[in-house]
Amino acid sequence: xxxxxxxxxxxxxxxxxxxxxxxxxxxxxxxxxxxxxxxxxxxxxxxxxxxxxxxxxxxxxxxxxxxxxxxxxxxxxxxxxxxxxxxxxxxxxxxxxxxxxxxxxxxxxxxxxxxxxxxxxxxxxxxxxxxxxxxxxxxxxxxxxxxxxxxxxxxxxxxxxxxxxxxxxxxxxxxxxxxxxxxxxxxxxxxxxxxxxxxxxxxxxxxxxxxxxxxxxxxxxxxxxxxxxxxxxxxxxxxxxxxxxxxxxxxxxxxxxxxxxxxxxxxxxxxxxxxxxxx
Amino acid sequence: xxxxxxxxxxxxxxxxxxxxxxxxxxxxxxxxxxxxxxxxxxxxxxxxxxxxxxxxxxxxxxxxxxxxxxxxxxxxxxxxxxxxxxxxxxxxxxxxxxxxxxxxxxxxxxxxxxxxxxxxxxxxxxxxxxxxxxxxxxxxxxxxxxxxxxxxxxxxxxxxxxxxxxxxxxxxxxxxxxxxxxxxxxxxxxxxxxxxxxxxxxxxxxxxxxxxxxxxxxxxxxxxxxxxxxxxxxxxxxxxxxxxxxxxxxxxxxxxxxxxxxxxxxxxxxxxxxxxxxxxxxxxxxxxxxxxxxxxxxxxxxxxxxx
Numbered sequence: 001x002x003x004x005x006x007x008x009x010x011x012x013x014x015x016x017x018x019x020x021x022x023x024x025x026x027x028x029x030x031x032x033x034x035x036x037x038x039x040x041x042x043x044x045x046x047x048x049x050x051x052x053x054x055x056x057x058x059x060x061x062x063x064x065x066x067x068x069x070x071x072x073x074x075x076x077x078x079x080x081x082x083x084x085x086x087x088x089x090x091x092x093x094x095x096x097x098x099x100x101x102x103x104x105x106x107x108x109x110x111x112x113x114x115x116x117x118x119x120x121x122x123x124x125x126x127x128x129x130x131x132x133x134x135x136x137x138x139x140x141x142x143x144x145x146x147x148x149x150x151x152x153x154x155x156x157x158x159x160x161x162x163x164x165x166x167x168x169x170x171x172x173x174x175x176x177x178x179x180x181x182x183x184x185x186x187x188x189x190x191x192x193x194x195x196x197x198x199x200x201x202x203x204x205x206x207x208x209x210x211x212x213x214x215x216x217x218x219x220x221x222x223x224x225x226x227x228x229x230x231x232x233x234x235x236x237x238x239x240x241x242x243x244x245x246x247x248x249x250x251x252x253x254x255x256x257x258x259x260x261x262x263x264x265x266x267x268x269x270x271x272x273x274x275x276x277x278x279x
Numbered sequence: 280x281x282x283x284x285x286x287x288x289x290x291x292x293x294x295x296x297x298x299x300x301x302x303x304x305x306x307x308x309x310x311x312x313x314x315x316x317x318x319x320x321x322x323x324x325x326x327x328x329x330x331x332x333x334x335x336x337x338x339x340x341x342x343x344x345x346x347x348x349x350x351x352x353x354x355x356x357x358x359x360x361x362x363x364x365x366x367x368x369x370x371x372x373x374x375x376x377x378x379x380x381x382x383x384x385x386x387x388x389x390x391x392x393x394x395x396x397x398x399x400x401x402x403x404x405x406x407x408x409x410x411x412x413x414x415x416x417x418x419x420x421x422x423x424x425x426x427x428x429x430x431x432x433x434x435x436x437x438x439x440x441x442x443x444x445x446x447x448x449x450x451x452x453x454x455x456x457x458x459x460x461x462x463x464x465x466x467x468x469x470x471x472x473x474x475x476x477x478x479x480x481x482x483x484x485x486x487x488x489x490x491x492x493x494x495x496x497x498x499x500x501x502x503x504x505x506x507x508x509x510x511x512x513x514x515x516x517x518x519x520x521x522x523x524x525x526x527x528x529x530x531x532x533x534x535x536x537x538x539x540x541x542x543x544x545x546x547x548x549x550x551x552x553x554x555x556x557x558x559x560x561x562x563x564x565x566x567x568x569x570x571x572x573x574x575x576x577x578x579x580x581x582x583x584x585x586x
Contacts, residue, residue: 129325261412
């Protein structure tokens with residue numbers, strides 16, 4: 001009897017060990033680019049060409065990023081743009097999704113299908129015309145040029161609607177009987193109930209916006225509004241010798257998005273899953 | 280008395296005519312207004328404007344000047360820009376195929392390796408999902424260092440002095456590699472979720488029947504997972520078609536146009552050469568290709584699903 005349990009225990013331990021052994025190289029491989037980036041950001045200048053691993057850590061590049069480059073300002077810009085887009089999408093998507101899940105009206109399914117279909121339109125098909133529109137309005141080099149085109153998303157509407165559909169219909173009926181109009185119902189009952197979904201949407205949208213590259217590149221040309229992703233890619237153009245500075249810049253810009261990932265991993269993944277049930 | 284009034288009230292509401300007031304008719308549209316406005320201005324209008332532009336020659340600021348008919352399309356498909364266009368198409372198709380399947384395979388491997396408990400599983404899962412949080416610009420800068428000719432990790436480890444990103448044989452595989460890495464996180468997340476939905480009993484009864492690990496994977500995991508894998512391939516294909524940042528920051532489409540994916544050629548056409556009409560034509564061609572591929576895949580998925 002005890003012999004059998006012992007072997008099973010051993011077998012479990014062995015397979016655990018095997019799994020660790022198989023996962024370890026893959027984990028290292030996937031995180032390697034980030035580790036190398038960090039090492040390059042702290043390696044002292046005199047060891048840069050001679051050593052792979054530094055003998056000591058030198059954080060002067062980080063100081064330089066904050067004192068000698070436009071990165072601090074660009075990070076602020078990124079926060080303004082990504083934050084505004086996130087807030088706007090939370091508003092526009094939760095409102096539109098409300099109509100698609102709680103209200104009855106003619107053409108509801110058709111409009112919803114059209115909105116879903118836009119998810120298939122690649123940005124290449126619209127970006128040239130959007131650039132011409134925005135520049136025609138004299139919006140180049142402004143926050144609004146980066147924010148407003150992304151003020152709503154089909155994915156966001158879909159995600160919120162999926163969430164609303166799980167709420168009991170009776171909730172709406174009861175609120176109506178109590179004389180609560182739809183706007184108040186949305187604000188004081190639906191939104192508080194949908195907070196987890198809104199959080200997921202928020203984290204997802206913020207990440208996407210924080211990581212945007214092409215659109216901000218096209219519509220900005222001064223450091224005043226330029227975002228951080230453009231900033232780090234230009235550190236190389238300015239001085240390709242300052243490897244440490246460049247890599248420190250990359251690390252600094254990665255910190256906000258990686259923090260969101262670490263702290264909101266669950267919401268983020270749940271949100272993505274809800275959106276993917278049927279895309 | 281009390282009961283009486285409440286009765287009349289409920290009777291009243293019950294008797295209320297089903298006819299909607301004007302406000303009730305427009306209310307849903309008020310809720311949708313901000314969303315529809317954004318879609319109208321920044322999605323539907325530009326989509327049609329791109330089609331319109333593709334029929335014209337434009338000036339430097341993108342105003343349609345000369346009606347050109349389908350000649351923009353002729354120029355890229357069979358005329359003066361054909362060589363470069365078909366090269367872009369070929370590069371893009373190879374790139375999309377490699378990245379879509381490569382990231383699927385990496386995601387499948389990582390999620391299969393984390394289905395069962397072991398010490399450090401949560402950490403490994405977090406690392407496998409992490410690339411979803413990484414910006415393509417940051418990733419590109421990081422890979423620029425890894426493949427740097429003098430201080431790059433790869434040259435140091437191999438003891439070589441190859442200028443990887445300027446080498447026509449290496450630039451393309453490296454762009455594929457970074458794109459696979461970036462897309463592997465989302466593949467891991469979706470495939471893991473797909474794996475969790477397969478009932479354990481299937482594996483248990485298979486194990487009782489004496490089926491080994493690989494046999495179980497082939498006869499249980501693969502068939503149960505195929506809808507997830509199909510869906511994920513669609514996402515990968517659409518994503519890969521739109522990859523731009525890594526190309527711009529690492530190779531600028533070179534060397535010898537070996538990494539000139541179609542999106543990058545559109546960017547060059549419109550924003551470097553200011554040929555907005557021709558760039559619009561390229562965009563529309565790409566749009567149609569993506570549509571067709573997506574539709575074919577959805578068809579195929581339905582077949583897999585209902586088999």
